[in-house]
Amino acid sequence: MGLIQRVLDEHGLPTISITQVAEIAAVIKPSRSIFVPHPFGLTFGDLNDTATQHDVLEAMFTAAESMDWSGIKGTDFRWTKDNRREKQLRKQRH
Amino acid sequence: MSGINFAELEQQFVRDRINPDFTWRPYDEYSPLNELSTSLSEARVAMVTTAGAYLADQEPFDIEGPAGDPTFREIPSDTRLEDIQLIHRGYNTKQALEDPNVVLPLDHLRTARDSGRIGSVASNIYSFMGFIAETDPLVDDHAPEVARKLKADGTDIVLLAPA
Numbered sequence: 001m002g003l004i005q006r007v008l009d010e011h012g013l014p015t016i017s018i019t020q021v022a023e024i025a026a027v028i029k030p031s032r033s034i035f036v037p038h039p040f041g042l043t044f045g046d047l048n049d050t051a052t053q054h055d056v057l058e059a060m061f062t063a064a065e066s067m068d069w070s071g072i073k074g075t076d077f078r079w080t081k082d083n084r085r086e087k088q089l090r091k092q093r094h
Numbered sequence: 095m096s097g098i099n100f101a102e103l104e105q106q107f108v109r110d111r112i113n114p115d116f117t118w119r120p121y122d123e124y125s126p127l128n129e130l131s132t133s134l135s136e137a138r139v140a141m142v143t144t145a146g147a148y149l150a151d152q153e154p155f156d157i158e159g160p161a162g163d164p165t166f167r168e169i170p171s172d173t174r175l176e177d178i179q180l181i182h183r184g185y186n187t188k189q190a191l192e193d194p195n196v197v198l199p200l201d202h203l204r205t206a207r208d209s210g211r212i213g214s215v216a217s218n219i220y221s222f223m224g225f226i227a228e229t230d231p232l233v234d235d236h237a238p239e240v241a242r243k244l245k246a247d248g249t250d251i252v253l254l255a256p257a
Contacts, residue, residue: 008142029122032124041257
């Protein structure tokens with residue numbers, strides 16, 4: 001994801017991305033990303049959680065409108081339903 | 095981040111199981127920041143996903159090879175969500191297919207257009223595979239091709255989402 005974003009940036013396109021793993025974004029360094037610590041496969045929120053899905057997309061819109069920063073910006077999104085994300089980050093079965 | 099450096103853990107995981115030569119492609123500086131040249135309510139908004147989305151009449155991504163699949167699929171942005179297929183080696187695609195908005199929020203993007211939050215949705219969604227170990231073909235060929243397509247479509251801003 002970060003490499004694709006870098007290419008689009010270098011072609012002059014404005015971009016904003018989600019990163020689920022800040023350590024990877026810190027290595028690749030695409031122009032701008034928001035940190036959304038949801039599990040892999042549930043980037044925008046849980047199944048049928050239309051409110052969170054909407055809010056994550058809206059967070060991208062809001063970030064797109066404020067052009068005065070580069071790097072990784074935190075958000076208030078958290079995954080509290082279960083420990084799936086923790087297991088994914090440890091490469092454990094989930 | 096739970097005290098875990100996932101980048102290091104993932105790199106070793108890939109080296110052990112998929113591609114012994116895998117390493118992240120690091121950069122010293124952030125890529126250029128390009129300003130949105132219009133208000134979002136007038137902007138043509140594109141989306142790029144690395145969820146491994148494709149259509150039934152398109153070839154699925156290769157999830158077996160050690161190099162990863164650097165190609166992309168062009169998906170019309172008016173595609174019905176139920177027509178989206180998903181293939182990926184890094185997440186539960188069977189679950190996501192129950193509600194593809196979890197990785198590709200097409201319903202919400204179109205609602206944003208209809209409500210006037212954004213001006214329009216670009217003609218196509220561009221879909222890649224999340225795992226690509228050998229990145230030169232992606233960086234040198236496939237991603238630049240998508241950049242050219244997005245610019246030709248009049249894209250004002252690109253939203254990129256992983257899975």
